[in-house]
Each structure stands twice: as structure tokens, then as C-alpha cells.
Amino acid sequence: MANLEKIRSERSTAHISRSVIHPDTDIIETDNVVLLLADVPGIDEKSLEITVDKNLLTIYGKNELGKPEGMELCYAECEPRDFQRMFTLGYNVDTNKIEAVVKNGVLRLTIPKTTPAQTRKITVRAE
Amino acid sequence: MMWDFWSEMDKLHDRVNRVFHNLPGMPARREYPAVNIWRSEDRLVLTAEMPGVEAQDLDISVEDNLLTLTGVRKTTEMKEGETLHLRERLQGEFKRHIELPYRIDKDNVEAKLINGILQVNLPRSAEEKPRKITVNVQ
Secondary structure, eight states: OTTSOOOOOHHHHTTSOOEEEOOOEEEEEOSSEEEEEEEOTTOOGGGEEEEEETTEEEEEEOOOOOOOTTOEEEEESOOOEEEEEEEEOOTTBOGGGOEEEEETTEEEEEEEBOOOOOOOOOOOOOO | OEEOHHHHHHHHHHHHHHHHHTSTTSSOOOOSSOEEEEEOSSEEEEEEEOTTOOGGGEEEEEETTEEEEEEEEOOOOOOTTOEEEEEOSOOEEEEEEEEOSSOBOGGGOEEEEETTEEEEEEEBOGGGSOOOOOOOOO
16 A cells, blocks of 8 residues: 555454553533543443542543454554543542543543532630 | 542653654654554445544545545633643644545545544445456467
8 A cells, every 4th residue: 555554454453462541631620520531432331431439530441443344454553442541539529420421432521529618617715 | 630640651651652653764653643444345444533523523535546634623612710630632623645545436435423433435436446357369
């Protein structure tokens, strides 16, 4: 194929173990929520696993690069690989109310912030 | 909110490696979007990862054996008072030319965008299909 380097044939990729990469991520904080957007092309709601253990948030997605039926791979720049990334959440978020939506290969996590505890003044009694 | 320090170190390591891989004599610099090309006897199929790109923001054109992908990845909109903690996702316009090994029947090119992966079906032009040449015995 002119101008395109032939990296490897489909046959040879079958033996290579799947690699895992960190998805590119944007994190935006608003008054009420923390928004996390991660690029996970090829991932749908069924191939995505999100877990929260205390304040450790883990995203794992199994990438199924669609193989067109009856076709042979002749030039490759992206291999099938999985996405995984861990984030340590602050203590000012409500991990029970995280919402996750995946659209067009972008995962959008909405993490609500908890209202900061009111500062309380403690009166010191003299004895 | 904090992100994982070691994950970030790994990421940085990846980026440094990428810089060194782009030195002359090393494999070609990766253009956006990364593509895979599949073939069968009568057609090619191009697949490309483009998460977050909407179908209306993508333009595909085919001229002879040259395929051009033009599009834009929209910025995550920020309102006043919002804080940006991390920005890694690529954004902005992109254009990529891909030279194919033969001419394409451009009237029958079909494309679909599923879960951020583009798939373009590129049938070989009829006049370019391999011909069998009969050898006459004299």
C-alpha cells in the first residue's frame, strides 16, 4: 500500500496480549458537581465497568474494535486495547450518587459534591 | 478532587516515549485520527477512532484513490465560575489525507459512526478491478 507502512497482519495480532491504556480525560468542577469526561472509543454501556471503593474510582472498558465481516487487516495504527484509569476522589463528593453516561465513545461521569459542613463554634466553659 | 499520581506518571512516560518515537528514522508520526484499513477482493474498509465527534461535524471526501477526513472535535464548554482540573482530550479541527492503493467507486462510499468509531466502506472502482488476460497461442 503506497505511503502507508504495513504494520502487521491480522494473523500476527491474534497472538499479542491486549494492552491497557489510560483514556484521555477532562475534569471540570462546577458549584455542585465534578464532571469527568473520558475518551473511550468503541465502548458502550455493556463493555464499561465503573467501581467506587471508598474514594477510589476505577474506570475499565473493554474495547471491541469492530472487525468488518470477511475482511483482512492490511494497515493498522490502533490495536485492540482496553481502557483503565483510577482516580482518587476528594472527600467532598457523594460517591453514592455518581451518574455515568456513555455517548459517541465519550464517558461522562457526574459526581455530586456534598454541601460543606457548617462551621460550628464551640463555646469554652470556664470551670 | 485529585487524580491518581502514578497514573499521571505513567501517562507522562507514555508522552515522553511518543516524543522520542517521532524522531527522524523512527516510525512515522501519528496523525489524527488513527486509522486501520481492512481489505477484501472488491473493497476496503477504513476504521478510525474519533470519540466525541458528531456525524454532522465530520466530512469524508473521496477523489480517485485519495480519501480525506475533515472534522472538528468540539471543546468542552466551560461556564463562568467552573474550574478546570485536567484537560487531556484533543480538541479542535483535524484534516487527514489517506492514499488508498486503488481508485474508489465514490458513488457507493458509505460511512457510519458508532460509539466513537468511524467505519467507511470503500468499494473498488469497476474499471480498476483486476482483469484476467488471456494468452493467445499462435
